[in-house]
Amino acid sequence: MKYEIFGDNLPAVTINLETGESIYTQSGGMSWMTDSISMETNTKGGLLKGLGRMLAGDSLFMVTYTAKAPNQSITLASSFPGEIAALNVSEKSYICQKSAFLCAEPSVNLSIEFSKKISAGLFGGEGFILQKISGNGMAFLELDGSLKEIYLSPGEKIIVDTGSIAYFESSVTYAVETVKGFKNILFGGEGLFLTTLTGPGKVCLQTLSVPSLAQRLIPYIPVQRSN
Numbered sequence: 001m002k003y004e005i006f007g008d009n010l011p012a013v014t015i016n017l018e019t020g021e022s023i024y025t026q027s028g029g030m031s032w033m034t035d036s037i038s039m040e041t042n043t044k045g046g047l048l049k050g051l052g053r054m055l056a057g058d059s060l061f062m063v064t065y066t067a068k069a070p071n072q073s074i075t076l077a078s079s080f081p082g083e084i085a086a087l088n089v090s091e092k093s094y095i096c097q098k099s100a101f102l103c104a105e106p107s108v109n110l111s112i113e114f115s116k117k118i119s120a121g122l123f124g125g126e127g128f129i130l131q132k133i134s135g136n137g138m139a140f141l142e143l144d145g146s147l148k149e150i151y152l153s154p155g156e157k158i159i160v161d162t163g164s165i166a167y168f169e170s171s172v173t174y175a176v177e178t179v180k181g182f183k184n185i186l187f188g189g190e191g192l193f194l195t196t197l198t199g200p201g202k203v204c205l206q207t208l209s210v211p212s213l214a215q216r217l218i219p220y221i222p223v224q225r226s227n
Contacts, residue, residue, distance in 0.1 A: 001105065001138050003086065011084040012077035013102070013140055017067035023074065024064040025103035031077045036069035064106065076103050078142040082208065085141045085167070093134035095174070096141055096167040097206075105137030132170070141167060145208025152199025162195045163209030169201035 002016040113130040
């Protein structure tokens with residue numbers, strides 16, 4: 001599959017499709033396309049899988065775009081400033097941040113991945129529900145800010161703010177843990193939980209978290225007060 005990622009920090013990806021080739025994306029994901037591409041809207045895997053995708057930040061319905069003639073193209077844009085990552089999942093599967101999925105070939109599976117700890121599920125924010133992509137083919141992720149790839153050796157660990165995780169190989173284990181120390185919890189600015197990633201495998205971190213950015217903007221949003 002041929003593709004081009006463009007747009008610097010406001011990225012989009014144009015994917016070239018030959019006759020019979022398809023990609024799928026969440027409802028409303030397409031920006032523009034040539035005129036010999038058909039679209040089919042469905043829940044892709046049934047209602048339960050669709051509801052699971054909603055928990056992970058995607059839409060209930062997915063749309064499959066299929067080329068009906070040679071040399072067709074479709075363009076999908078990221079919904080937030082950042083980068084688009086192209087991953088070949090034929091050899092490895094990946095765990096991704098919530099809402100990372102942009103589009104993929106039909107042979108790629110999209111599912112949800114839950115944090116192992118119940119406490120993280122209640123309070124861990126971005127660390128609670130993640131997305132998992134597996135199967136065969138290309139997948140494209142929309143990620144926030146700039147990206148930094150790190151390879152962890154077997155047993156090597158890195159401690160990360162949960163909102164800074166873009167994606168990691170499924171060979172990497174993760175644990176959402178409580179920040180230690182009363183003063184650290186109250187004044188450390190990192191919330192109640194941090195995520196520990198343990199190798200082996202590749203980890204990709206992002207410099208921006210949409211929930212964190214939104215939280216920082218709240219004090220500057222005008223509030224209309226009733227008389």
